[in-house]
Amino acid sequence: MIQKQAQKQVKVGLLGLGTVGGGVYKTLLKNRDTILTRTGCTVEVVNVLVRDRGKERGFAIDPSVLTLEPQELLSDEQIDIYIEVIGGLHPAKEIIEQALNSKRHVITANKELMAKHGAELLRLAHQNGVHLLFEASVAGGIPVIHMLQGYLTANxxxxxxxxxxxxxxxxxxxxxxxxxxxxxxxxxxxxxGYAEADPTSDVEGFDAAYKLAILTNLAYDTCVDVAQIDRQGISEISGHDLKLAEQLGYTVKLIGHAHEQDGALRLSVRPSLLAGSHPLARVDDVFNAVTLRADVVGDLTLIGRGAGEFPTASAVIEDLTTLLTQGENIRRPNWDRVQTAASHAEPKVGNFYLSCTGCPTQTDSIGQAIQAGITTLGGILADYQSIETTERLHQAWLLGGVTEEQVNALIENVAQIAPEPPITLLLRVEGEISTGVKWETEASGLEKNPRYA
Amino acid sequence: MIQKQAQKQVKVGLLGLGTVGGGVYKTLLKNRDTILTRTGCTVEVVNVLVRDRGKERGFAIDPSVLTLEPQELLSDEQIDIYIEVIGGLHPAKEIIEQALNSKRHVITANKELMAKHGAELLRLAHQNGVHLLFEASVAGGIPVIHMLQGYLTANxxxxxxxxxxxxxxxxxxxxxxxxxxxxxxxxxxxxxGYAEADPTSDVEGFDAAYKLAILTNLAYDTCVDVAQIDRQGISEISGHDLKLAEQLGYTVKLIGHAHEQDGALRLSVRPSLLAGSHPLARVDDVFNAVTLRADVVGDLTLIGRGAGEFPTASAVIEDLTTLLTQGENIRRPNWDRVQTAASHAEPKVGNFYLSCTGCPTQTDSIGQAIQAGITTLGGILADYQSIETTERLHQAWLLGGVTEEQVNALIENVAQIAPEPPITLLLRVEGEISTGVKWETEASGLEKNPRYA
Structure with missing residues (x-):
């Protein structure tokens, strides 16, 4: 192989050799020539922090590069770049701080750490004249951080x-x-192996909230408080709700959403109804996707694998090649502008999906009470669907132009009149509800079901 | 506004002030502060080539910057960067050559020029130590060129x-x-205004072939001959074909496709059937989308507006800010490796959609002949659908594991036995056909229609 330019030797310290760490190690070996051709650098992993030296890993690795002691890696003077794929807040934070203070670049896949302490770590990197890159912390292999930090400059x-x-x-x-x-x-x-033994972070929306905070910080040059994000998980959603949503023409997805309204940022992670034409409606299984709405380009949607050994390793290694090729030209995020807590909540007026499950005779009267309540609120009843089984009646209403508080008050009222409170669920609907008609004037949604004609 | 660093003045010469040129001009003014904050540069359009000085443009522009003479712009020593949005081969090519030879950077939206003469123009830019950027030439605002040239380095x-x-x-x-x-x-x-007076380039796949050639050249560091791309337009597709495809569970899209097989590149632009789960199946209206399949990250899909004033202007201006921030670090494409003509054709063995329209009595027997023909070929008949109107019978077969030549020979045979040749259409199916059964052993596809049970 003919070298076009002098090879530069780059030495990497790898913190963690789990799924992602293994993927990084294997890919750096496998795509060594491609990286050399395109960056002019040979990349060598010289030191790897592991928990267990003897663990069977399914790939060959020189045991002499493995170490159990973080300090051994951190004091290794030959290392140019650290890659942190341990996860969790501690000791990852202290390790990264020490690495940055020793004026070495750091690449991390740690979403919780970046969401909670990103601003101070980025400041520390800046003070030390090095970079902290974190593409792998959001949406695996999808280069959405690169889009926000490295590409969309005029937008x-x-x-x-x-x-x-x-x-x-x-x-x-x-x-x-x-x-x-x-x-x-x-x-x-x-x-x-798609969900952890304790699935709370995934199914209750904490993980998505970390990622949303990171994207929001980059897009708006700010620092949001993760704890203030309006968050609802998916654990209360039943199979009947998904069926009812489908009958209404929607898909239910856990959506992280951030936008600016009246000068305030509004963030939420909530299961939401998406119309079939929505660009995220057909993103299924373990895939992730992000739609960025920008002032010049309009909507840009990126879809890809949000997790897994190689997609995440790809994000880590593309950060590494960015460091090797762009170096000092990498734009430094500035997350020092703190957002006030109040602005993190979603605006409450909007479109909602309300479902109610109970025994048919009971929920029938409850359903009528709900619809009467909507009339009183002056909201829009856009559609209604129901599924009846022998013992249960599952009903769903698509409501427009109401506040969440109004619908919640209505649910409470209904619970008080019912001898046995029915199971209710309230979800947001993304975007406009196209078939909306004023409940007061025309009850077209109801005509579909003779029960309330 | 506090300036963090000394402002650098950048002077731009704009070649063309049509839809895209107007969008570029307006956006450079409107997002001036954003660009200054993020690049440290103030960008000024100092000279604009137009055809008609007095034309009403719907926005304010100092008439003293307008010129009718390309040479006036090209000899303007103060210009740092030229933006070419005239389109067409000539005089765009000569203008760009002269600009590059005078050691000024060029940004172009010209797909035909880049597809046909990109290799020599990129070489010229390299020889002169300047850059030729062309994000806007493919898929409007979708940064797919940036993904290939600027981001996917380790992949x-x-x-x-x-x-x-x-x-x-x-x-x-x-x-x-x-x-x-x-x-x-x-x-x-x-x-x-969505289609031009002469729609040939759009509806016969030439435009898509230019764009596919540019993406392929970037992905494979090569230079393909546009004329050799296997190309089929959409003008022969009927409403009945779209309906039949839908009944079979597919959408029809004009797909540009490039992949490497046995060391040869295979390129095609053809209307193709996509299963509902395909990431491009729901990309509707004027939207564009590209799926890149890479060795580490897997599939990455980008969706956005492929044309229009602002999406295209966005691509042009993001090229401009890339020049201002990345400068010498921009990776230079190398398109000098010429592809041999033979390798541009799609492999012929695959899955196909065949439809046939004629009067019911006639096409009925023709249909039986087609199905018998498939049996003889040893192909897979995966599914069958038909639409019958009073005077016409529209039939469609989903075939697997046959060559295009085989199906074409079969169509010719049928035409010879028919007193009045029916209208036939042959389309490719992207990906696997999931419900495929061997026609010889099980005719499950046929059970759906008693006609051939």
Whole structure:
């Protein structure tokens, strides 16, 4: 092989050799020539932090590069770049701080750390004249951080919508396809390794909220408080809700959403109804996707694998090649402008899906009470669907132009008149509801079901 | 506004002030502060080539910057960067050559020029130590060129699929939604300004072939001959074909496709059947989309507006800010490796959609002949659908594991036995046909229609 230019030797310290770390190690070896041709650098992993030296890894690695002691890596003077794929807040934060303070670049896949302490770590990198890159922290192999940090320069992004958690997307897709319940599919996902033993972070929206915070910070040059994000998980969604949503013409996805309204940022992670034409409606299984709405280019949607050994390794290694080729020209994010807590909540007026499950005779009267309540609120009843089984009646209303508080008050009223409170669920609808008619004037939604004609 | 660094003055010469040129001019003014903050440069358009000085443009522009003479712009020593949005081969090529030879950077939106003469123009830019950037030449605002040239460094791309022409996608979408014919929808698209007076380049796949050639050259560091791309337009597709495809579970899209097989590149632009789960199946109207399949990251799909004033202007201006921020670090494409002509054709063995329209009694026997022919070939008959009207019978077969030549020979045989040759159409099916059964052993596809049970 003829070298066009003098090879530069780059030495990497790898913190963690789990799924992602293994993928990084294998890919750096396999695509060594491609990286050399395109960057002029040979990249060598010289030191790897592991928990267990003797673990069977399914690939060959020189045992002399493995170490159990973080300090051994951190004091290794030959290392140019650290790659952190341990995860969690501690000791990852302290390790990264020490690496940055020793004036070495750091690449991390750690979403929780970047969402909670990104601003201070980026400041530390800047003070030390090195870079902290984190493409792998959001949406695996999808280069959405690069889009926001490295590409969209003349564009101002004013809205972000994304499917940011592969586990919950897999569960919703499976529930929708097979009609099975949330606990059933979760349990299967756990046995397949798609969900962790403690699935809280994935299914309750914490993981998606970390990622949404990172994207929002980049798009708006700010720092949002993750704890203030309006967050709702998927654990209360039943198979009947997915069926009812489908009958109404929608898909249910766990959507992270950020936009600016009246000068305030509004962020939420909530299961939402998407119309079939929505660019994220057909993103199924473990796939992730992000739509960026920018002032010049309009909507840009990126779809890809949001997790897994190689997609995440790809993001880590593309950060590495960016460091090797762009170096000092990499734009430094500035997350120092703190957002006030109040602005993190979604605006409450909007379109909603309300469902109610109970025994037919009871929910029938409850249903009438709900519809009467909507009339009183002056909201729009856009559509109605129901599924009746021998013992249960599942009903769903598509409501427009109401506040979430109004609908919640209505649910409480209904619960008080019912001898046995029915199971209710309230979800947001993304975008406009196209078939909306004023409930007061025309009840076209109801005509579909003679029950309330 | 506090300036963090000394402002650099950048002077731009704009060649063309049509739709895209106007969008570039307006956006450079409107997003001036954003660009300054992020690049440290103030960008000023100092000279604009127009055909008519007095034309009403719907926005304010100092008439003293307008000029009718290319040479006046080209000899303007103060210009740092030229933006070419005239289109067509000549005089765009000569103007760009002169600009590069005078050691000024050039940004172009010219797909035909880049597809046909990109290799020599890129060489010229390299020789002069300047850059020739062309993000706007493919898929409007979608940064797919940036993905290939600027981002995917550690990845090797081994397959490209894309909806690269907005006009034909709009026509197919409208035909599919409304059931109207190709000439009807084309005529409407022309009156709406979505299609040109001479629509050949859009509807016969030339435009998509230019774009596919550019993407392929970037992904494979090569230079393909556009004339050798296997190309089929959409003008022969009827509303009945879209309906039959839908009944079979597919959407029809004009797909540009490139992949490497046995060391040879295979390129095609053809209307193709996509299963509903295909990432490009739901990309409708004037939207464009590209799926890149790479060795580490897997499939990455980008969706956005493929044309129009601002999406295309966005691509031009992001090239400009890339020049301002990355400068010498921009990776230079190398298109000097010429591809041999033979390798541009798609492999002929695959899955196909064959339809046949004629009077019911006649096509009935023709249909039986076609199915008998498939049996003889040893192919797979995966599915069959038909639409019968009073005077016509429209039939469609989904065939697997046959060569295009075999199916074409079969069509010719049938034409010879028919007193009045029926209208036939042969389209490719993208990906696997999932429900395929061996026609010889099980005719499950046929059970759906008692005609051939």
């Amino acid at each position: 101002r992004v004013h809205e972000i919508s994304g499917i940011l958690n592969g586990t919950s997307n897999y569960i919703l897709t499976e529930m929708s396809k097979t009609g099975r319940s949330f606990p059933e599919v979760l349990s299967e996902a756990q046995s397949l | 090797r791309v081994h397959e490209i699929s894309g909806i690269l022409n907005g006009t034909s996608n709009y026509i197919l979408t409208e035909m599919s939604k409304t059931g109207r014919s190709f000439p009807e929808v084309l005529s409407e698209a022309q009156s709406l």
